[in-house]
Amino acid sequence: MAALLALVGLGAVFGAVLGFAAVRFRTEGNPIAEQINDILPQTQCGQCGYPGCRPYAEAIASGDAAINKCPPGGEAGIQALAALLDVEAIPLDEEHGEEKVKAVAYIREAECIGCTKCIQACPVDAILGAAKQMHTVIASECTGCDLCLEPCPVDCIDMISEPQSVQNWHWPLPDTASRQPQIIATDAGQTQDRAA
Amino acid sequence: MRKIFDFHGGIHPPENKHQSLQRPIRDAGIPPRLVLPLSQHIGAPASPVVAVGERVLKGQLIAEALGFVSVPVHAPTSGTIVAIEDRLVAHPSGLLAPCIVIATDGLDEWTSLVAPPDYRDMTTRELLARIRDAGIAGMGGAGFPTAVKLTTKPGSAVATLIINGTECEPYITADDILMRECPDRIVEGVNILRQLLQPGEILIGVEDNKPEAIAALRAAATGSAIEVVSFPTKYPSGGEKQLIELLTGEQVPSGGLPLDVGVICQNIGSVVAIADAVVRGQPLISRITTVTGEAVAEPGNFSVLLGTPMNYLLAQAGYQPGRNRRLVMGGPMMGFTVPDASVPIVKTTNCLLAPSEAELPVPPPAQACIRCGMCAQACPASLLPQQLFWFAQAREFDKLEQHNLFDCIECGACSWACPSNIPLVQYYRASKAEILQLRREHAKAEQSRMRFEARQARIAQEEAAREAKRAARKLAAEQRAQTAAAGGEGVEDPIQAAIDRAKAKKAAQQVVATRATTETGERDKLEKAVVTTRARLDTASSKLEQARAEGSDLVDALQLGVDKTRAKLEAAELALQAFVDAGQTAPQQAVPTDAASVAIARAVAARAADAALDPVEKARAQLAGLEQRLAKTRARLAASRSKGEEEKIIGILVSTEAALEEKVSAARAQLNGKGDT
Numbered sequence: 124m125a126a127l128l129a130l131v132g133l134g135a136v137f138g139a140v141l142g143f144a145a146v147r148f149r150t151e152g153n154p155i156a157e158q159i160n161d162i163l164p165q166t167q168c169g170q171c172g173y174p175g176c177r178p179y180a181e182a183i184a185s186g187d188a189a190i191n192k193c194p195p196g197g198e199a200g201i202q203a204l205a206a207l208l209d210v211e212a213i214p215l216d217e218e219h220g221e222e223k224v225k226a227v228a229y230i231r232e233a234e235c236i237g238c239t240k241c242i243q244a245c246p247v248d249a250i251l252g253a254a255k256q257m258h259t260v261i262a263s264e265c266t267g268c269d270l271c272l273e274p275c276p277v278d279c280i281d282m283i284s285e286p287q288s289v290q291n292w293h294w295p296l297p298d299t300a301s302r303q304p305q306i307i308a309t310d311a312g313q314t315q316d317r318a319a
Numbered sequence: 320m321r322k323i324f325d326f327h328g329g330i331h332p333p334e335n336k337h338q339s340l341q342r343p344i345r346d347a348g349i350p351p352r353l354v355l356p357l358s359q360h361i362g363a364p365a366s367p368v369v370a371v372g373e374r375v376l377k378g379q380l381i382a383e384a385l386g387f388v389s390v391p392v393h394a395p396t397s398g399t400i401v402a403i404e405d406r407l408v409a410h411p412s413g414l415l416a417p418c419i420v421i422a423t424d425g426l427d428e429w430t431s432l433v434a435p436p437d438y439r440d441m442t443t444r445e446l447l448a449r450i451r452d453a454g455i456a457g458m459g460g461a462g463f464p465t466a467v468k469l470t471t472k473p474g475s476a477v478a479t480l481i482i483n484g485t486e487c488e489p490y491i492t493a494d495d496i497l498m499r500e501c502p503d504r505i506v507e508g509v510n511i512l513r514q515l516l517q518p519g520e521i522l523i524g525v526e527d528n529k530p531e532a533i534a535a536l537r538a539a540a541t542g543s544a545i546e547v548v549s550f551p552t553k554y555p556s557g558g559e560k561q562l563i564e565l566l567t568g569e570q571v572p573s574g575g576l577p578l579d580v581g582v583i584c585q586n587i588g589s590v591v592a593i594a595d596a597v598v599r600g601q602p603l604i605s606r607i608t609t610v611t612g613e614a615v616a617e618p619g620n621f622s623v624l625l626g627t628p629m630n631y632l633l634a635q636a637g638y639q640p641g642r643n644r645r646l647v648m649g650g651p652m653m654g655f656t657v658p659d660a661s662v663p664i665v666k667t668t669n670c671l672l673a674p675s676e677a678e679l680p681v682p683p684p685a686q687a688c689i690r691c692g693m694c695a696q697a698c699p700a701s702l703l704p705q706q707l708f709w710f711a712q713a714r715e716f717d718k719l720e721q722h723n724l725f726d727c728i729e730c731g732a733c734s735w736a737c738p739s740n741i742p743l744v745q746y747y748r749a750s751k752a753e754i755l756q757l758r759r760e761h762a763k764a765e766q767s768r769m770r771f772e773a774r775q776a777r778i779a780q781e782e783a784a785r786e787a788k789r790a791a792r793k794l795a796a797e798q799r800a801q802t803a804a805a806g807g808e809g810v811e812d813p814i815q816a817a818i819d820r821a822k823a824k825k826a827a828q829q830v831v832a833t834r835a836t837t838e839t840g841e842r843d844k845l846e847k848a849v850v851t852t853r854a855r856l857d858t859a860s861s862k863l864e865q866a867r868a869e870g871s872d873l874v875d876a877l878q879l880g881v882d883k884t885r886a887k888l889e890a891a892e893l894a895l896q897a898f899v900d901a902g903q904t905a906p907q908q909a910v911p912t913d914a915a916s917v918a919i920a921r922a923v924a925a926r927a928a929d930a931a932l933d934p935v936e937k938a939r940a941q942l943a944g945l946e947q948r949l950a951k952t953r954a955r956l957a958a959s960r961s962k963g964e965e966e967k968i969i970g971i972l973v974s975t976e977a978a979l980e981e982k983v984s985a986a987r988a989q990l991n992g993k994g995d996t
Binding site: 160163164165166167175176246247248249264266287288289290292293294295296297 | 358364408410411412414415416685711712742745746748749750752753755756760763764765766767768770771773774775
């Protein structure tokens with residue numbers, strides 16, 4: 124009898140603790156979708172077929188979408204998603220586009236007619252302008268999603284990739300291929316070939 | 320005697336300092352062209368304030384600082400600006416960077432220097448502004464803006480000011496020679512810093528391989544609060560964090576600044592530049608650079624104008640390009656190969672190393688890591704270089720960060736110690752840069768996400784506002800309708816009744832109209848069929864007559880046709896008759912509404928006719944109607960009587976006859992009266 128009471132008592136206490144914790148420490152939203160969204164590049168380009176990065180993140184979280192539909196995220200993004208979700212990394216789905224060098228939109232201002240179509244298309248409000256006024260892109264806010272190119276009636280928008288400068292250059296990883304040890308004399312030529 | 324602490328690891332590479340210490344500081348002179356990069360420091364590049372073709376004087380501002388972490392650039396000598404363009408600079412990337420090019424005129428004409436007030440009378444703010452305006456950036460190699468480094472947060476006390484005269488890297492002697500030759504200027508600079516920072520103690524740390532420098536400094540510092548501390552030579556004791564640990568025993572926390580342990584460090588070269596700026600008002604336009612290596616005949620230290628091309632400086636030291644395979648800016652441990660000998664000397668160029676092939680050979684090919692642990696023993700930051708190497712190879716950036724990659728000072732001790740010749744520091748540099756880039760990208764992605772979500776919210780809000788407006792309009796319309804209806808019910812019931820009546824009437828009229836049109840349509844059709852069939856019969860009959868008269872063969876056929884047509888005509892006539900009969904019976908069979916509507920229609924027609932007639936005519940018509948009705952009733956009564964119908968019906972008919980007789984006589988009297996008038 125005492126044992127029964129003890130067990131029931133323990134059950135009641137732990138049940139109460141769990142119930143309290145479930146209410147007190149409830150997580151808002153889907154934490155997995157949140158983490159996936161954190162990895163996605165937030166270009167909001169829609170190349171994955173979803174209307175923005177968050178819907179794609181939610182689709183991945185619910186298992187509706189594969190992790191290889193994000194060209195701006197590229198291979199690195201797929202690797203990160205694979206590591207997060209503990210699935211195998213798969214190559215980028217060519218159907219949704221290919222990984223490109225990051226670029227920003229640039230409006231050839233002399234040709235702009237001020238139609239505001241690109242402003243409506245920009246998912247991050249990075250284009251400044253008004254009707255019948257020349258528009259311009261806030262380069263630091265542009266995600267390079269290409270969404271403004273299509274609606275422009277006069278094709279005055281270019282995508283320009285940032286040129287390499289002393290400011291954005293960084294040391295590359297050592298080139299291991301060209302520094303292969305040539306221990307055996309007959310291997311020497313082959314190593315050179317492989318490096319070339 | 321001060322207690323000297325020790326830091327973990329460290330190495331003892333060959334010093335090779337004596338070569339460049341044989342001669343005193345020489346003046347490198349004025350080259351024909353000076354190339355001044357706008358970015359000679361860490362932070363935002365300066366912005367040019369001169370135009371091409373403009374003549375500038377020595378010490379004149381030619382590019383101003385852009386932002387807080389930035390320093391201006393001054394003209395090192397008088398001359399003309401010939402270009403502001405991208406030039407090759409001393410950078411490992413070999414990329415071009417914006418530069419101001421001055422064609423010197425050899426006059427070396429100073430701009431009018433503002434005579435500075437005594438620094439003892441200046442406030443902290445004024446001192447910092449002067450240091451900043453003089454364009455001073457850390458002269459030890461990193462080039463961090465000195466004014467920024469000296470800006471302390473209010474309330475944070477500087478316990479120890481350390482002047483870094485260690486110069487631990489092999490070959491370099493620029494600070495050593497400065498300490499030997501100009502100890503007074505150093506003490507002067509230290510006094511300014513004391514005024515600025517009010518430190519608890521001031522230490523000048525010098526390795527014990529520079530006895531002349533220590534002696535000179537001690538002589539100059541006698542009587543002041545400055546303590547010159549010497550400690551055993553070990554690479555990299557000149558690293559800021561290592562020096563702090565050596566002298567104070569305290570470790571700068573990971574990711575922290577020296578100020579977190581109450582210490583500020585300054586390089587010897589920077590201290591001299593501060594003295595020149597604050598006491599003499601001279602901006603930073605020249606520096607001491609060591610030119611050494613086996614490929615120069617006369618190694619030594621030069622006082623060189625910033626922007627001097629390296630090959631001009633090398634020529635002064637007897638450069639033998641044939642013996643030199645690569646030119647290194649900085650020392651053999653932390654320096655990098657410059658892309659071309661024409662690149663300019665900048666604020667951070669403490670050494671130009673022109674080694675011979677034997678002196679600094681190409682590193683042999685890297686071999687596999689044997690996990691010997693020598694790198695870990697050598698690491699002055701107590702890291703695990705081989706673990707970092709594995710993670711860097713696998714690009715496991717989060718693991719690299721967990722293993723404190725960012726505490727690496729890139730001193731190169733691990734690479735030097737590695738028996739497999741693995742270029743470990745290169746891996747760390749590349750990984751650090753990549754992680755920083757990823758962080759920047761992530762920050763930008765976060766920014767984009769916020770902007771995207773803000774936009775979504777705004778669009779939703781606008782949509783909601785539109786929807787609300789629409790709903791409000793709808794509600795208002797409904798309310799109007801309701802008040803109207805409520806008013807009708809409460810006050811003017813007859814109006815509503817009239818509307819209803821009118822509606823009913825209209826509906827009834829419509830029904831009648833449709834009935835009429837369908838009936839007439841049907842009837843027309845039938846009549847038309849009868850007429851056309853009759854016409855056809857007539858033509859057929861005439862043709863038959865003609866054929867008979869002519870005695871044609873076709874008589875039989877025509878006879879058949881006439882018969883058929885006649886049959887059709889009969890059928891059509893029958894149909895028409897049937898329809899007419901049905902039309903006559905239909906009103907009796909029709910539903911009450913139809914009867915009512917017919918009655919209404921008749922009434923409407925009668926009223927219209929009434930309105931058209933004049934009163935006499937009207938009365939006469941009325942009389943005629945009444946007489947007709949009377950005659951009908953009498954006939955009906957006679958029929959009923961003859962048939963022997965019920966008493967009740969006969970009674971009603973009799974009373975009706977009486978009422979009608981009365982009405983007829985009244986109408987006749989009225990008509991007579993009207994006719995008289």
